[in-house]
Amino acid sequence: MAMALNVHAQEKTSVHYSRISGDYEGWQLWVWDAQDGKPGFAVEPSGRDAFGLVFELDLAARGLSGKRAGILPRKGEWDDKDGPDRFIVAREDAAVFIRQGVPEIFGELPALTTAFVYARFSGDSSVTAAFNTPVDEAFVREQGFALAGAGAEYRPVRVSLPSRYSPAARLDFGPEFAEPAEARVMGTFTLTGKLGSRAVDPGAALDAPPFRHEGFLGAETSGKGSRFAAFAPGAEAVTALIYRGPKGGSQAELRMEHKGGGLWEASSDEDFTGKYYKYGVSRDGGYAEVLDPYAGSVTAHDGRGLLHGPLPPPTEGPSFPAEDTVLYEIHIRDLTIDEFSGVKEKGKYLGFAEGGTRHPSYPDLKTALDHMEELGVNALHILPFQDFENDEADPRYDWGYMPVNFNSPEGWYASRTDDDSRRRETKAMIEALHARGMKVIMDVVYNHTAETGGKKFNFAGLAGNYFYRMKDDGSFYNGSGCGNEFRSESPMGRRFILDSLKRWVTEYGVDGFRFDLMGLIDLETAALIAAELRELKPSILLYGEPWKAGDSPVDGVKKGSQRGKGYSVFSDDLRDALKGSVFTVSDLGYVQAGNYRDKVMRGIRGAIDDFADGPLETLNYVSCHDNHTLWDRIDLSAEGASFDEKVRMNKLAQAVVFTAQGIPFLHAGEEFLRTKKGEHNSYNLPDEINRLDWTAKRKHHGVFRFYRDLIAMRKAHPAFRLRTAAEVRANLRFYEEQGLKVAPPAIAYTLDGAAAGDSWKKITVLINPSRKPARISLPPGSHSLVFDGAGLAADPREHKGHISVPPITLLVLRQ
Secondary structure (H helix, E strand, O other), X not given: OOEEEEOOOOOEEEEEEEOOOOOXXXXXEEEEEOOOOEEEEEEOOOEEOXXXXXXXXXXXXXXXXXXXXXXXXXXXXXXXXXXXXXXXXXXXXXXXXXXXXXXXXXXXXXXXXXXXXXXXXXXXXXXXXXXXXXXXXXXXXXOOOEEEEOOEEEOOOEEEOOXXXXXXXXXXXXXXXXXXXXXXXXXXXXXXXXXXXXXXXOHHHHHOHHHOOOOOOEEEEEOOEEEEEEEOOOOOEEEEEEEXXXXXXXXXXXXXXXXXXXXXXXXXXXXXXXXXXXXXXXXXXXXXXXXXXXXXXXXXXXXXXXXXXXXXOOOOOOOOOHHHOOEEEEOHHHHHOOOOOOOOOOOOHHHHOOOOOEEOOEEEEEOHHHHHHHHOOOEEEEOOOEOEOOOOOOOOOOOOOOEOOOOOEOHHHOOOOOOOHHHHHHHXXXXXXXXXXXXXXXXXXXXXXXXXXXXXXXXXXXXXXXXXXXOOOOOEOXXXXXXXXXXXXXXXXXXXXXXXXXXXXXXXXXXXXXXXXXXHOEHHHHHHHHHHHXXXXXXXXXXXXXXXXXXXXXXXXXXXXXXXXXXXXXXXXXXXXXXXXXXXXXXXXXXHHOOOHHHHHHHHOOOOOOOOOOHHHEEEOOOOOOOOOHHHHHHHHOOOOOHHHHHHHHHHHHHHHHHOOOEEEXXXXXXXXXXXXXXXXXXXXXXXXXXXXXXXXHHOHHHHHHHHHHHHHHHHOXXXXXXXXXXXXXXXXXXXXXXXXXXXXXXXXXXXXXXXOOOOOEEEEEEEOOOOOEEEEEEEEEEEEEEEOOEEEEEEEEEEXXXXXXXXXXXXXXX
């Protein structure tokens, strides 16, 4: 990796170079014209200051004024060098500072002092020491580190670094250090050297068998009494605090007993049903009152847990195979908050469940739940409704992707926040959806939590950093882009995720889960989720995003990881092929410009030639809550296109998705050209941007009918819902495979409906993305046109030999 800095130099620039151990003998600065590619030259130091060597560059004399120049410290005739290449662009008088092993270039004098900042156990007999700057092995050895604790002192027998210069060094203390994991966690170990002392974080010691528990965790209460159990490794004391109300008031205290391995328990003969609780935790020299991560109902993300009895068992929801799924992604508030939704309990669980709603000005126009049923979708992917960080009394909008209490429904959608309304009303919503034949798919965010910036809501207050991925310097990995990563591979982190998911299935009857940033969930945990949930509910639907939002050390789910594992992943390949990259508006896709034809064809085959073992391992989609809506993206990118052409592009994109092999996914409101007024990230924008505009359904009712017909066609014809790669390869054949001609960018293929058990014995699909009609030949025989740019044909017409496919249109013909 090369680093660059714009410096300000007209005639001369001074480059200051600091080495860790002060060994400057023989070091020079190699400089070259990186802009014009001219040969380099060596510069000898002009002197030395408190920072290190000083090199003076006469830019004018060297012809480098205003140019990009490369700099690289070297020793002698390349006996050694300190990479990577660094670059400066000289403009005005300035000094540049570089440090050994540090890629960055500093425009100001950086701190000179090397500090020892953090230490943690990284193995049974090793400790990782972290510094504020890269160091080398010799420097670490010079520190004379000693590990002290449990009445003994140990010296490292080995020192190793992951690279020549690194801010972290591993100190191995050999077989002489044989302290058990419990001692490493509960004992006070310090690592001391010339740069000072640091308490040693338990680190890897917490993953040892003594800290793995399979018994009860959480709180339960009944007429037989109450019990509490919490995982709080390293805590000095834990107390269950029992309150009469949701706020204020005095509390009863149950001192919990440490049972070993970080497990704390307490019990009482008293029935605490209807009371509230938190845990008081003393650890790391401080005290905090935090929520139980296992709490099934909370008053707020930073409130109190409610001690409650069990919910009635859930009724049996709809059961159908994955290939019959039509997913509809919706936010609870978005569905009903519009003033014309006709819903009484707008923005709430109960409003989501309301039936019989109509637009106040158009009595025949169905809204909300009735609309989704009319559209024909049968699986609702609902954005997060596990408790998330927000002010539940504030109407300010939030998608819900900063989770706090994973086992409690979010109170923002409940009629009250200080009692058990959130549980009862969530259950009522799910029951209402099941009664309409719709599965409920929860959007879940087990990849990170809202415990960022030192906040302690539950996990961190009880267990310190145990549940989070930590860097060697004690900072948090942030592959989520939200401040931390939940350590799914940790024994108790993995158990928590599994326990939580099972709870939503058994208590609420949830039918599936969509995993946010599944790239941050380790592969073993992902496989266990699929295996254990499918054992609990064979028809469960599991899928997720096979990517991360930043660098992470975890080997998580990516496209291909799902092969044969029982879960599916989103196909961003087909998404971006259809409309262009979500990150670049100027990148035109298949529907705007006929680009990416090959990628679209692979998507039509259910990604079995890319990353999937079978079509049901891929979710086909063209838009979701992230990035622009489909209409906004087309409107912004298809310059010069008429309104009618843009509507055709919208229809064509979804027609490809819903006739492709795989599981189709639809973002709510696309069926009436949903717009967020060009906003691409509406996670905290007001209702005016995020709401479903029910008047738009009337305005674009023809588009709605097209979507309704498209879904109905897919559901009625199994040829569009093939189950295995073998079926796809046998029954779906592009014209090119049959020796039939089609001029790109058009796509044409046939489906063997008879082999798939379809009433349409042979199906031909023709796709024309260009803005002119395309004349496409037909296979031998007579073909009935059953689906066109308006939807299902009321009076199918017969065609032979060829057909003219209208601009930006998908046609379906049958025999």
